[in-house]
Amino acid sequence: MRYLILSEKSWNANLPALLKEEGITDKIELINIKSDFTLVNLRRIKPDFVFVVHWSYVIPAEIFNEFECIVFHMTDVPFGRGGSPLQNLISRQIYDTKLSALRVVREFDAGPVYIKERLNLNGSAEEIFLRANRLMVRMIKDIIVNKPEPLVQVGEPTVFKRRIPEMSEIRDIETIENLFDHIRMLDAEGYPKAFLNIEQFVFEFSRAALKADGSIIADVRITKK
Numbered sequence: 001m002r003y004l005i006l007s008e009k010s011w012n013a014n015l016p017a018l019l020k021e022e023g024i025t026d027k028i029e030l031i032n033i034k035s036d037f038t039l040v041n042l043r044r045i046k047p048d049f050v051f052v053v054h055w056s057y058v059i060p061a062e063i064f065n066e067f068e069c070i071v072f073h074m075t076d077v078p079f080g081r082g083g084s085p086l087q088n089l090i091s092r093q094i095y096d097t098k099l100s101a102l103r104v105v106r107e108f109d110a111g112p113v114y115i116k117e118r119l120n121l122n123g124s125a126e127e128i129f130l131r132a133n134r135l136m137v138r139m140i141k142d143i144i145v146n147k148p149e150p151l152v153q154v155g156e157p158t159v160f161k162r163r164i165p166e167m168s169e170i171r172d173i174e175t176i177e178n179l180f181d182h183i184r185m186l187d188a189e190g191y192p193k194a195f196l197n198i199e200q201f202v203f204e205f206s207r208a209a210l211k212a213d214g215s216i217i218a219d220v221r222i223t224k225k
Helices: 015-021 039-047 083-092 125-146 176-184
Strands: 001-007 026-030 051-055 070-074 079-082 096-103 113-120 159-160 192-198 201-210 217-223
Touching: 001 039, 001 125, 015 026, 015 125, 039 192, 051 201, 070 125, 079 083, 083 125, 083 176, 113 125, 176 201, 176 217
Parallel strands: 001 026, 001 051, 051 070, 079 159
Antiparallel strands: 070 096, 096 113, 192 201, 201 217
8 A cells, every 4th residue: 555645844854754654555655846846747646545635736637636635624613614724714713623634525525424523622823733744644544444425515615715915914903802813823834923013114913822810922024014
């Protein structure tokens, strides 16, 4: 058996090693560059499963029609199909979700579901992604070992829109708690940090902590426009 891990994020780079520690001794390869994810490469690797753990690009139909591609999506589908699931959940004050492993089909996040596991959304975005990484090890092992039959999604879909960088600006936020959520949900590699434009300066916020007195302590990076 052969497996492929597809992720552009550094926190997923150790998934092949973690799976081997869990007793998965089959060949596992990692692709983390878009230009390497081609039909030619996949036909060379010949994976039995392609596990799409964090990927911002569309999976071509020629690939998911030929290979079993399983994407991990951070919502309890069919609720929350679509882009930026972590940020869309936290901005809605949803702090517990499911990590869903589902088959890739033409419609985004609409494929049948192999397995779901509970995922807590406390902490920074990067801490949540690391937590999800550990959870995915267990879920991938379950799929490889037990080969569950994927089940068609049931219920009315709710679709999230992918966030754009401009939405990271701090504006129209009325409470300290919501501001804390706004900072932490964007605090991860590759995401535009929560920011504030003031005349000639830009303030970017990270490593936020909500204190008992109702204040926020955070790191701030200040650049001149």
